[in-house]
Amino acid sequence: MIILVASLILFLVGLYAIITKRNMIKVAVGFSLMEYSVNFLFAIVGFRPGALPPILQAVEVGKVYSDPLPQALVLTAIVIGLGVTAFMLSLILRLYNRIGSFDLEEIQRLKG
Amino acid sequence: MKGMTPIVKVVARIIGGFIFIYGCYIVLYGHLSPGGGFAGGAIIAAGLILARLAFGTTASQERSTLISSSIFESTGGLLFLLVGLLGLFVGGYFFINLFPSFGTPGRLVSAGSIPFSNIAIGIKVAAAILSIFVVLASTKYIFKE
Numbered sequence: 047m048i049i050l051v052a053s054l055i056l057f058l059v060g061l062y063a064i065i066t067k068r069n070m071i072k073v074a075v076g077f078s079l080m081e082y083s084v085n086f087l088f089a090i091v092g093f094r095p096g097a098l099p100p101i102l103q104a105v106e107v108g109k110v111y112s113d114p115l116p117q118a119l120v121l122t123a124i125v126i127g128l129g130v131t132a133f134m135l136s137l138i139l140r141l142y143n144r145i146g147s148f149d150l151e152e153i154q155r156l157k158g
Numbered sequence: 159m160k161g162m163t164p165i166v167k168v169v170a171r172i173i174g175g176f177i178f179i180y181g182c183y184i185v186l187y188g189h190l191s192p193g194g195g196f197a198g199g200a201i202i203a204a205g206l207i208l209a210r211l212a213f214g215t216t217a218s219q220e221r222s223t224l225i226s227s228s229i230f231e232s233t234g235g236l237l238f239l240l241v242g243l244l245g246l247f248v249g250g251y252f253f254i255n256l257f258p259s260f261g262t263p264g265r266l267v268s269a270g271s272i273p274f275s276n277i278a279i280g281i282k283v284a285a286a287i288l289s290i291f292v293v294l295a296s297t298k299y300i301f302k303e
Binding site: 128135136139 | 191192196287290293294
């Protein structure tokens with residue numbers, strides 16, 4: 047239960063940064079925080095106390111292994127998040143090269 | 159990019175090689191322990207990025223790094239495809255295990271064609287992350303052309 051609350055708090059911190067901040071870099075950090083909160087939730091859901099890593103050396107009966115499915119899912123999500131973050135930063139750099147500022151208010155004056 | 163202070167340079171000179179070796183370890187032991195191609199490639203790219211940030215680069219170095227990293231990235235992707243297509247031609251299925259009974263399970267030399275896939279993914283991920291960093295960090299030079 048406390049894990050769900052911690053993940054929700056991290057998600058809300060990222061959402062707060064996206065809604066209220068005017069610096070585009072801070073908005074990108076907020077996006078990354080939301081993404082990491084979801085990854086954290088998925089990785090923790092597959093955790094079991096005292097479990098071994100899900101790598102089978104041989105078939106061993108009676109040992110507890112952690113769930114490999116959320117880990118594979120989170121690995122894919124991390125890769126996609128890397129691509130999304132790089133794309134976001136490249137767009138921010140294009141805007142910075144054009145208007146010379148990271149402020150979101152400056153962009154609204156542009157046309158087209 | 160300009161280089162950083164001598165403190166950063168000395169520390170980067172000490173730990174840069176260790177980061178690179180650790181990334182290679184994570185890639186090579188990907189079939190035995192947590193980690194694998196993506197994680198190890200990201201660690202290798204972190205070591206390369208640390209060296210670039212600490213010692214600084216010139217415009218011509220940025221350009222040649224972009225070319226060589228794109229070559230390495232294509233090589234990694236083609237190696238991964240080659241492992242899959244060899245399975246198709248040898249065994250009849252895409253990504254079939256090329257060496258099903260080679261080596262002992264749990265040792266370094268085992269797991270058939272998984273280590274080759276890991277090495278290919280590691281090369282590709284390291285080159286891709288390095289080229290993303292170079293493109294983002296040196297937009298000044300690229301937009302000037």
